[in-house]
Amino acid sequence: MGATGLIGKLLVDLLTREGEDVVAASRRSGVDVRSGVGLAKALAGADALVDVTNSPSFEDEEVMEFFVGATTNLVAAARAAGVRHYVALSIVGVDELPDSGYLRAKVAQERIIASSGLPYTIVRATQFHEFASAIVDSMVVEADTDEGDEHDVRVPDALIQPIAADEVAAYLAEVAIEPPRNHVINIGGPEKFPFSRLAREVLALHHDDQRVVVDPHAKYFGTTLKKESLVTGAGAMIASISF
Numbered sequence: 088m089g090a091t092g093l094i095g096k097l098l099v100d101l102l103t104r105e106g107e108d109v110v111a112a113s114r115r116s117g118v119d120v121r122s123g124v125g126l127a128k129a130l131a132g133a134d135a136l137v138d139v140t141n142s143p144s145f146e147d148e149e150v151m152e153f154f155v156g157a158t159t160n161l162v163a164a165a166r167a168a169g170v171r172h173y174v175a176l177s178i179v180g181v182d183e184l185p186d187s188g189y190l191r192a193k194v195a196q197e198r199i200i201a202s203s204g205l206p207y208t209i210v211r212a213t214q215f216h217e218f219a220s221a222i223v224d225s226m227v228v229e230a231d232t233d234e235g236d237e238h239d240v241r242v243p244d245a246l247i248q249p250i251a252a253d254e255v256a257a258y259l260a261e262v263a264i265e266p267p268r269n270h271v272i273n274i275g276g277p278e279k280f281p282f283s284r285l286a287r288e289v290l291a292l293h294h295d296d297q298r299v300v301v302d303p304h305a306k307y308f309g310t311t312l313k314k315e316s317l318v319t320g321a322g323a324m325i326a327s328i329s330f
Contacts, residue, residue: 134172
């Protein structure tokens with residue numbers, strides 16, 4: 088489910104090349120997780136459901152409605168179809184950042200899956216390499232100068248641990264064909280480093296000379312971070328592709 092997204096497209100390709108019988112379900116294929124249309128047909132005979140759906144809106148109310156409604160529909164359809172493994176993609180640190188409406192909605196998704204009675208595995212990943220520019224762009228603010236239209240990139244005093252989308256998809260593909268774990272697994276990139284480094288490397292790539300400022304009050308998509316809010320702890324799977 089969510090087969091046309093960044094991870095979904097990679098997953099379909101990987102699992103198909105490995106000889107698995109894959110149903111690439113999305114709104115384009117006539118499957119709508121919010122209304123439930125097409126779910127029964129898509130899940131008929133399925134051994135595993137891999138849920139990499141995402142909300143079309145990141146507004147607090149809309150994103151909560153999406154994940155609660157979609158996951159409730161998916162759980163019901165999976166149970167009716169006799170699915171033996173519900174695999175879902177989530178985010179490292181999701182349950183420690185309640186100020187974020189998006190992350191609250193992902194926690195709600197996880198709880199629905201974990202309490203469904205279905206065998207499941209939830210894979211929490213760190214931030215993708217592919218989203219680095221968007222993360223840095225979100226932290227651009229007007230500079231505190233009188234020198235015209237200047238901007239700073241104000242980053243939190245926290246660590247980030249980027250992971251390549253290819254490695255997230257590869258790990259999800261492995262998990263999908265293995266027995267369910269019935270718990271959360273964390274996966275992250277090979278390096279933990281400050282947001283300031285991420286910002287400087289992204290800006291350098293785009294030949295952008297905006298100033299990077301470490302600001303203890305800077306937020307990550309509306310939420311305040313602790314030093315290790317977004318990085319993996321002990322026991323996590325560690326990927327190999329550096330940022």
